[in-house]
Amino acid sequence: MSGTVTEEDLGTRIEEALRHRFSERSAAAEKYGAEFVGLWRAAAQHALGGKLVRPRLLIDLLQSLSPSPLSERETACAIDVAAHVELLHFAFLLHDDVIDGDLTRRRGPNLIGALVAAHADTHVEPALHWARSSAILLGDMLLSSAVLGFARADVSADARERLLSLLEQTIFETVAGEHADVALSDGVIAPDLRTILATSTYKTATYSFVLPLRAAAVLAGSSPAAEEQLSEIGRHLGLAYQLQDDLLSVFGDPGQHGKDAYSDLREGKETAIIAYARMTAHWESIEVHFGRSELTVSEGSEARDRLRACGAESFVLGLIHEHLDAVSTALAAAESDGTLPAAAAQTIRAHASRVEGRRR
Amino acid sequence: MSGTVTEEDLGTRIEEALRHRFSERSAAAEKYGAEFVGLWRAAAQHALGGKLVRPRLLIDLLQSLSPSPLSERETACAIDVAAHVELLHFAFLLHDDVIDGDLTRRRGPNLIGALVAAHADTHVEPALHWARSSAILLGDMLLSSAVLGFARADVSADARERLLSLLEQTIFETVAGEHADVALSDGVIAPDLRTILATSTYKTATYSFVLPLRAAAVLAGSSPAAEEQLSEIGRHLGLAYQLQDDLLSVFGDPGQHGKDAYSDLREGKETAIIAYARMTAHWESIEVHFGRSELTVSEGSEARDRLRACGAESFVLGLIHEHLDAVSTALAAAESDGTLPAAAAQTIRAHASRVEGRRR
Incomplete structure (x- = not known):
């Protein structure tokens, strides 16, 4: 089995690692009720589908720094670390949007905007509070996930x-x-x-x-x-x-x-x-x-x-x-x-x- | 050298570990300007001086679970992990206060209230925004510090x-x-x-x-x-x-x-x-x-x-x-x-x- 990651499947593997992480968290969230599951599902929707600039930069450079092609184990470890860099990015974006009061990103609603829209039946103030508090808490989990991901990297x-x-x-x-x-x-x-x-x-x-x-x-x-x-x-x-x-x-x-x-x-x-x-x-x-x-x-x-x-x-x-x-x-x-x-x-x-x- | 921690010096050692952590961070903050140093100094003031219920429970139980007195190395490791439990507690309190809109805790101003008071010369809205944003960001750092502390525990x-x-x-x-x-x-x-x-x-x-x-x-x-x-x-x-x-x-x-x-x-x-x-x-x-x-x-x-x-x-x-x-x-x-x-x-x-x- 060749462990070399080609340009075309690199994005797919990072995306898969992220998707796996979110679906595993959504499953764990079930114990805590529908709202918490909903938060994780919304997180997956908003975090996936990006350009993955940061993880791609990491893996592209790693490949060109290594004298020989990466083994499957090294590739898996790199994908994992790179995926956690993306989670860190998303955590920062969430808290940034809370701080800036932003409800949109790239013209569509951001996670906060989407949560506000999902509670359009309630009053504006509680819906905004609910959405922003959710974003603070989700950011906390993704930030700690990123640190945990680095702590568990399969390296010396x-x-x-x-x-x-x-x-x-x-x-x-x-x-x-x-x-x-x-x-x-x-x-x-x-x-x-x-x-x-x-x-x-x-x-x-x-x-x-x-x-x-x-x-x-x-x-x-x-x-x-x-x-x-x-x-x-x-x-x-x-x-x-x-x-x-x-x-x-x-x-x-x-x-x-x-x-x-x-x-x-x-x-x-x-x-x-x-x-x-x-x-x-x-x-x-x-x-x-x-x-x-x-x-x-x-x-x-x-x-x-x-x-x-x-x-x-x-x-x-x-x-x-x-x-x-x-x-x-x-x-x-x-x-x-x-x-x-x-x-x-x-x-x-x-x-x-x-x-x-x-x-x- | 005896490594046993007695009731009276236990609190002191946990408090010292926390104080050391905050002063080290305040020093590192200097590169980033007076406002960031101020945030860390305020953090130390508000995080220190508590009852340390959580770290004390951890160390009390560890001592009574261990068949022989803890070595100095085991004690140092336990104090360190316990101090990071306290940092986690403070991180949660900060984000909780942001979410609840609280400006006081135990009758005095909490960190947010103190930062608002320190900017009493400006308008209320920017002062509140500044204080709450600072609390979100400080909470992020303490949360990640807690995870890093656990990741670096001197254990197998x-x-x-x-x-x-x-x-x-x-x-x-x-x-x-x-x-x-x-x-x-x-x-x-x-x-x-x-x-x-x-x-x-x-x-x-x-x-x-x-x-x-x-x-x-x-x-x-x-x-x-x-x-x-x-x-x-x-x-x-x-x-x-x-x-x-x-x-x-x-x-x-x-x-x-x-x-x-x-x-x-x-x-x-x-x-x-x-x-x-x-x-x-x-x-x-x-x-x-x-x-x-x-x-x-x-x-x-x-x-x-x-x-x-x-x-x-x-x-x-x-x-x-x-x-x-x-x-x-x-x-x-x-x-x-x-x-x-x-x-x-x-x-x-x-x-x-x-x-x-x-x-x-």
Whole structure:
């Protein structure tokens, strides 16, 4: 039996591992009543069917770091760790949506929105409370599942401690980033560019890019030096990804990226685009539209045009290129000093080029 | 060097372990700014100084289960696991307070209330949002710390898997109980007595009593049969504890128990007392006071008198005795068939007698 995972069946195996996990939890939930089973079923619906960017990055890199094809046992372990990275992602999304008061994600209702809709017969306040409380509790279970998954990885004791310590740092830093993001939105700290870039790095890059890259290095038995290099690469790549996301929300085609047009502007999200615009003379004419929940599409277009005119779009595009250049430089260095094999550098380059060309 | 832990230094060592954990996290938080450090400092203030009921139960039982005094290494490991049980407790309290919208605990501000007060200069809504979001995020970190703590316990691989599986079940069941509690308060499920007793068991007994008892059994190397017996004992003991708590809130002396007088009535908390009262002819005269946030002390006293007159107090007292009797019966059986040593049974009896005599 060959243990090599091909591109086409990789997604299927990760998806299967997640599906198995959710159906096993739904079955265990039966003891506790229909509402709890309903929560797990809703969780499965909302957590499955994604692009699996994080687990794919982990496994792609692991394959290219390993000198020989992975055994079936190594593959199964990697799929399992990767699936738990996805559960962590979903746990963070849930608590993020509770904190931000969001009811939608990618134009459809998110889990909270779906639970509210399912209790449309009751009053709005209890239905919202019920839905948000459910999301807090589900997030708690998925977060603890992710840690348990790492703790049970079928690896040596040393590798397990490396994985646990990586996960511990990841959760700490992601929460620090989310906490800073809340501080920004509640006006507790000032929205300067440096703070916003650090917040994006901590909140998104750390768990979405650094974690999969370093976990792959641990599973491949790579050196701590390689892990260190991958941290730096992941931070740059993740920040470029988040900046691209910010650009798409304001300047992208909603028909392609699938979010509500101008939702970031409507919510008053403090992004690098806004931080730059605040420093220009155009800000006064943009500020009137910023954070207005009733922003119309034509007002949004006007704000977008002004954000373009003030130079915010090209500034952020420049930042993205800087960070992707930093990825290239770090990869070239790691390749030339032998910290990373050529195949691994190539895998990361392929993922980086997807960040740059991303339209959704 | 003697490794035996005496009653007087036990609390100190658990408290020290927790204090160490919080100061280490506060130091790590510095990289992420003053607000994040502030969150960790507030966490330490609110998490420390408790009665440490759960960790003490764990270590008391472990000592009496072990045929010989614990070595320093075993003691250190037990203190560490016990401290993580306390962190889990604090994580659950934080998310519980967010869900219930509580700003106080034992008459003082809870962590959320303290964070709101610290931002009294800003508007109420952002201050509340900031405080609640902070509590969600801190709870996430403490929850993951608890799982990491169990995963790193200095025990054999088998014992570690037993601990992890115990913790996994505990979190799942506690969250199921909390979810049912929210369903009760939002009117999603009916508040019948059977549902309320099951909810209390899942939400409180499982992590506060079953977890420490079974964790002690795992650390002592006791048989799975002993763990099973301790589960049953913990469920009865924990339910008796919760019912006693419910009685104190309505019938106890606020000067002693330290909570706001009649806070359960004011919040409309669905307890066994209320479930019983609903089935009596007195309910109509009690219902007018139930769940009224502006309930005065004299109205509270009136409701209390009616709850006494309808027989709810003696009914719940009877339930407490039944569950404590069930503890005694299970202990006697476990002692006579050799599942538990006499010293262990004695330790649990001592903890049970404290539940019965509890006034705060």
